[in-house]
Amino acid sequence: MGYRRAGEALPxxxxxxxxxxxxxxxxxxxxxxxxxxxxxxWGRFDDDIAQAMENQRDKDHAAATGGDDHA
Structure with missing residues (x-):
């Protein structure tokens, strides 16, 4: 049988x-x-602008409808 070299497969x-x-x-x-x-x-700057735009839209809507919430 003898010695096998490293990596040599077994029979x-x-x-x-x-x-x-x-x-x-x-x-x-x-x-x-x-x-x-x-x-x-931008930090909170973009959130502040979004809130300001929403507030302005609400004011514009109120002015266009005469101040009541019935559109």
């Missing part, structure tokens, strides 16, 4: 038994989580 295609456990390590991805909201570069 019959049999593999050597595994001596070390097979471990898969999960690495964190560089992509942000979907549920995390990215803050605006």
């Amino acid at each position: 019959g295609g049999a593999a050597r038994p595994q001596t070390k456990p097979f471990i898969i390590e999960g690495k964190p991805s560089g992509e942000p989580k979907l549920d995390t909201a990215k803050p605006s570069i």
Whole structure:
């Protein structure tokens, strides 16, 4: 039979038994989580403008309907 060199297959295609456990390590991805909201570069400025536009629209609607809420 003799000695075998490293990496040489065993007869019959049999593999050597595994001596070390097979471990898969999960690495964190560089992509942000979907549920995390990215803050605006404008800070609250865009929220303030949206609120001001909504207030102006309400005033314009009230002026157009005579001040009542029945359109």
